[in-house]
Amino acid sequence: MTRKPEIAVSVALIRDGDVLLIERSKGQTLEGLLSLPGGRVGFGETLSAAAAREIMEEVGVRVEETELRFVTNHQAIYEAFHFVICVFTGKLPENASPIAGSDAARVLFRPCSEIAGLEASGETTPELGRIVADCAKLLR
Template sequence: MMRSPTLGVSACLFRADSVLLVERARPPFQGLLSLPGGRVEWGERIETAVAREVEEETGLAIPRFAFYCLHEAIEPDVHAVIAVHRAAEAVAPGVEPVAGDDARSVRFVEIAALPGLAAAGRLTAGLAEIVAGAHRDHLLGL
């Protein structure tokens, strides 16, 4: 049986020095903290998929995203190519996310805490590095 990678999207949403993470409720990556995101549906544009996935998982309707990078998640039962984006603007104070059915929880996490969470095995692979770079670009207005 020939298998193909899954095309996915994810997004970095910042508030000051924090990033919005979801705790995955289902495999793959069940129980790990990750960026909000998921699969691109057949016939769906990537920019539409990222907005849809963010809203489904967090309840936040974000109007604009900027592409940041491609990330590959390759494990024994997973091969996903993920188009990582970042919200064009920071999430305003007082705007609170609500976990959708694909997420056990959703919360802002201090970016400085990500290396420790990664070392403890609580993050999806590569998340801390992706967020650090995307946050740098966000602060520079790129």
């Protein structure tokens, strides 16, 4: 059986300088770490549609595909898996009240400026500081 990379999406939703994060739930890849909401792209699904769907599933927030902007590709390569992650960003709607879905132990907001420090202390998924900084710059 040939192992192949999988395609995934993640989304940095930002409001007033804070980014919406999830804590990856028990049994999930990189369990316990803070990360952006996201997940696998389904067969026949566009990247932006997958991003909007994953936001709804993981944090209960409805965003339109057109409200999301592609930022960068990121790779997560480990012994057990290889994901090519297409990162999107957008503004968190003012009236949104995120709640943890099945893949998230909890949701939380952190200032974009603090993410690199959280990463340095081992609390986030790898490269999250750089990714959030790139997303925040794009939305300025």
